[in-house]
Amino acid sequence: MASSKGSSRWRWVAIAKLTFVMGLALACTEELTTPVKCPPNCPGSGIVVIDTLLDLVPGGDTSFSGYVGNGDGSGILVSNNLPWADFRALIRFPPRPDSVAINVDTFATYTIDSVSLLISLQARDSTVGGLRLFMYRMPVSLDSTASFNDVESELIPANLIDSILIPDSARTQDFTVMFKGTDLAKIEPAPGDSGRISIGLRVAAGSRQTGIRIGSRSSPTDAPTWTTFVKANFPDSTRIRRTMLFTAEISVTVMANPPSPTPDQLLVGSLPSSRALLRFQLPEYIRDSAQILRATLEMVPVGPIYGLNGDPATLQLMQILSDQGAKSPNQALSAAVFPLPNSYSDTVRFEIPQLIGLWKTTKTAPLAVFLRIIPEGASFSIPIFYGTRSPSGQPHLRITYAKSFDFQRP
Amino acid sequence: MRAFLFGAGLLALTASTAVAQSSFFGVRGLGFPGYGYSARARATGGAFGMIDPESSLNPGALVGVPVITATFNATPEWRWTTTPAGTGNLRDTRFPLATIGGPIPRTPFNFRISYSSYADKDFALASGDSLILRGESMQVADTIKSTGGMADIGLTGAWRGPGGWNIGAAFHFITGSSRLSLKRQFSDTAYLPVAQQTQLSASGIGGAIGLVRRLAGPITIALMARADGHASIDVDSAHAFNVDLPYTLGGGLAWRVSPKLLIAGQGIYQTWSSANSGLVQAGGVGSADTYQASLGWEYASHPRGPGGYFLRFGGHYGTLPFYFIQGYQPREAGIAGGYGTRLGRGRAGLDFSLEYAYRWDNAGNTEKALLFTTQFSVRP
Numbered sequence: 116m117a118s119s120k121g122s123s124r125w126r127w128v129a130i131a132k133l134t135f136v137m138g139l140a141l142a143c144t145e146e147l148t149t150p151v152k153c154p155p156n157c158p159g160s161g162i163v164v165i166d167t168l169l170d171l172v173p174g175g176d177t178s179f180s181g182y183v184g185n186g187d188g189s190g191i192l193v194s195n196n197l198p199w200a201d202f203r204a205l206i207r208f209p210p211r212p213d214s215v216a217i218n219v220d221t222f223a224t225y226t227i228d229s230v231s232l233l234i235s236l237q238a239r240d241s242t243v244g245g246l247r248l249f250m251y252r253m254p255v256s257l258d259s260t261a262s263f264n265d266v267e268s269e270l271i272p273a274n275l276i277d278s279i280l281i282p283d284s285a286r287t288q289d290f291t292v293m294f295k296g297t298d299l300a301k302i303e304p305a306p307g308d309s310g311r312i313s314i315g316l317r318v319a320a321g322s323r324q325t326g327i328r329i330g331s332r333s334s335p336t337d338a339p340t341w342t343t344f345v346k347a348n349f350p351d352s353t354r355i356r357r358t359m360l361f362t363a364e365i366s367v368t369v370m371a372n373p374p375s376p377t378p379d380q381l382l383v384g385s386l387p388s389s390r391a392l393l394r395f396q397l398p399e400y401i402r403d404s405a406q407i408l409r410a411t412l413e414m415v416p417v418g419p420i421y422g423l424n425g426d427p428a429t430l431q432l433m434q435i436l437s438d439q440g441a442k443s444p445n446q447a448l449s450a451a452v453f454p455l456p457n458s459y460s461d462t463v464r465f466e467i468p469q470l471i472g473l474w475k476t477t478k479t480a481p482l483a484v485f486l487r488i489i490p491e492g493a494s495f496s497i498p499i500f501y502g503t504r505s506p507s508g509q510p511h512l513r514i515t516y517a518k519s520f521d522f523q524r525p
Numbered sequence: 526m527r528a529f530l531f532g533a534g535l536l537a538l539t540a541s542t543a544v545a546q547s548s549f550f551g552v553r554g555l556g557f558p559g560y561g562y563s564a565r566a567r568a569t570g571g572a573f574g575m576i577d578p579e580s581s582l583n584p585g586a587l588v589g590v591p592v593i594t595a596t597f598n599a600t601p602e603w604r605w606t607t608t609p610a611g612t613g614n615l616r617d618t619r620f621p622l623a624t625i626g627g628p629i630p631r632t633p634f635n636f637r638i639s640y641s642s643y644a645d646k647d648f649a650l651a652s653g654d655s656l657i658l659r660g661e662s663m664q665v666a667d668t669i670k671s672t673g674g675m676a677d678i679g680l681t682g683a684w685r686g687p688g689g690w691n692i693g694a695a696f697h698f699i700t701g702s703s704r705l706s707l708k709r710q711f712s713d714t715a716y717l718p719v720a721q722q723t724q725l726s727a728s729g730i731g732g733a734i735g736l737v738r739r740l741a742g743p744i745t746i747a748l749m750a751r752a753d754g755h756a757s758i759d760v761d762s763a764h765a766f767n768v769d770l771p772y773t774l775g776g777g778l779a780w781r782v783s784p785k786l787l788i789a790g791q792g793i794y795q796t797w798s799s800a801n802s803g804l805v806q807a808g809g810v811g812s813a814d815t816y817q818a819s820l821g822w823e824y825a826s827h828p829r830g831p832g833g834y835f836l837r838f839g840g841h842y843g844t845l846p847f848y849f850i851q852g853y854q855p856r857e858a859g860i861a862g863g864y865g866t867r868l869g870r871g872r873a874g875l876d877f878s879l880e881y882a883y884r885w886d887n888a889g890n891t892e893k894a895l896l897f898t899t900q901f902s903v904r905p
Contacts, residue, residue: 149606150608150650153652155849156608156609156650158553162709166659406719407717408718
């Protein structure tokens with residue numbers, strides 16, 4: 116009998132424990148959401164979302180030039196009567212010595228076997244076929260200060276060295292032109308040029324307007340090269356074949372009719388490259404108590420922004436770490452980007468909610484950004500925007516924010 | 526002593542979660558009010574709340590606890606809420622009451638610590654809307670969530686006086702906080718979601734007195750009165766506003782029809798209209814006085830021994846204090862049943878209640894709730 120009572124008791128204790136554990140387990144599951152109409156079913160005052168337009172600091176925006184020098188970008192531009200700008204290229208190679216090294220301390224004169232020129236295609240308009248790149252012999256006196264007319268005046272049939280037919284299928288490709296025999300004279304440095312040669316480049320595609328981007332001297336893999344294959348005048352016939360290879364010492368793009376923005380406009384890109392410094396102002400009510408939902412920098416272009424089909428450019432906003440005008444250091448990572456189509460005339464909009472959020476929380480950060488174009492110093496697109504000094508089309512910061520919710524309204 | 530420590534441990538365990546049942550009708554105002562009912566009282570629709578020693582409602586009833594007793598209640602619940610915006614099926618679990626107390630040896634006094642819900646503020650609301658931003662129309666989905674509420678920590682003493690006069694008094698710490706969060710998602714993903722949160726804290730004190738007296742024959746009467754002063758509401762630690770808390774008046778009658786059958790009824794009146802001005806000044810809708818009337822019975826299979834079981838049944842009707850729309854005071858009616866048993870020669874107890882409640886406000890908001898309460902009690 117006692118045993119029966121004992122087992123009954125333990126059975127009830129087990130049930131009790133099980134119930135207790137089940138209660139705790141159930142506590143972990145919650146489904147509480149009720150569909151309601153607000154008001155009146157909700158506490159608080161409702162979510163207030165406001166969209167407002169803020170001016171930038173009046174007169175605080177400026178374009179500064181010279182961030183990437185002509186030819187210091189990753190590419191140089193060549194075009195054929197593009198409607199918004201026309202480009203030619205000038206490449207100059209360093210002096211070729213009149214002797215070749217056999218050993219560390221042994222040099223010999225040489226006889227040239229052949230010469231090659233290497234040009235790397237970086238971008239083209241794939242919709243335009245029959246592209247041909249023409250190479251002209253140029254005076255070595257032309258350097259990075261040469262103007263479009265200086266170069267264009269030398270691009271005459273008498274100076275034509277050779278041309279390269281660019282296959283329609285080529286997007287990026289290296290092209291090598293070999294000179295041998297009697298053609299060597301075309302590429303031979305003139306007496307008095309200290310062994311230098313200069314090459315001028317133009318492109319044609321029948322009557323169609325187009326352009327190409329080729330590697331510049333600053334390009335780590337696509338730099339133009341001039342290679343001379345020689346036989347040294349040396350008794351040991353096993354050591355007489357030598358190669359002299361030079362990358363360009365100057366590679367510049369010359370532009371017809373460079374853009375000339377008025378002082379109240381903001382130039383971005385071009386050659387040498389320009390950046391626009393933009394300064395913002397945030398009211399205290401936004402800094403203190405607004406939650407940023409969307410923040411858009413709106414910039415109105417002065418005219419259509421054109422680009423080369425197949426060679427897209429991107430506008431990039433860079434956060435400034437310390438506002439020191441033109442020399443302000445900026446963040447390496449972009450705060451926002453805007454990919455430019457081939458032709459764009461609408462307002463350019465940058466979404467920058469994270470940047471505004473950062474400025475809300477970091478009170479010491481300067482409220483300023485640089486606007487630049489990528490590839491910098493090597494883009495066909497040359498945007499010009501209205502600045503804050505312009506009578507119309509000034510840039511704005513459009514902010515959509517939520518006011519602090521009135522939780523305590525019971 | 527071990528039982529006391531066990532019970533104190535349970536109280537500590539539930540200190541952050543012990544709230545009563547949730548309700549959609551606790552969204553506005555201070556929340557959904559609780560009464561500190563045990564599973565036994567709940568199984569009778571609240572009718573035994575005034576005379577039940579394990580409920581924290583009436584300090585005078587505490588003398589009915591014969592030995593040190595620790596209790597712990599868990600209440601899973603299922604709710605079906607209908608608003609003008611739609612219907613929601615909800616489920617959650619709460620711990621509405623935990624107590625530990627009993628007689629002080631060699632004295633006519635009992636003492637108890639209790640932890641119960643004062644006003645529950647657990648909810649999650651979802652709503653949709655459309656708006657035009659920057660010339661574009663878009664849909665928005667809002668969610669407002671609240672977790673927490675106001676808890677009632679009671680220190681109760683009771684005296685077994687001569688002539689059947691059982692008198693008690695209680696001191697109440699009203700404290701707690703609600704963590705509220707808000708989210709809004711836009712159909713246009715160019716907009717970041719709105720996400721805000723805050724914490725509302727409440728604190729106050731109150732006091733209660735109560736008595737239970739067996740009258741002539743099988744009739745027992747219970748009375749109680751409670752005053753709760755005001756609640757100081759802080760928002761993220763900064764004082765926001767004060768709300769006056771109600772006076773509570775309660776009365777109950779129990780009739781022992783036979784040794785096995787006990788019938789009881791009670792009424793509770795709370796002056797929640799005292800909170801109205803504070804709530805309205807703070808931007809709320811307001812509140813009104815409430816009452817609750819309950820009637821129920823209990824059948825004991827072995828009334829004089831530790832074994833056996835109890836069957837209980839009851840119902841209630843009353844009003845709720847906080848409006849959604851001024852003039853449309855919510856109401857509640859419910860029926861309940863339950864079962865209880867004592868284990869280990871009365872050293873432990875298990876009580877269950879199953880309640881069905883219907884709440885409405887004549888403004889398009891209704892709620893059906895099914896609550897299953899388990900009370901585990903230990904009497905060393």
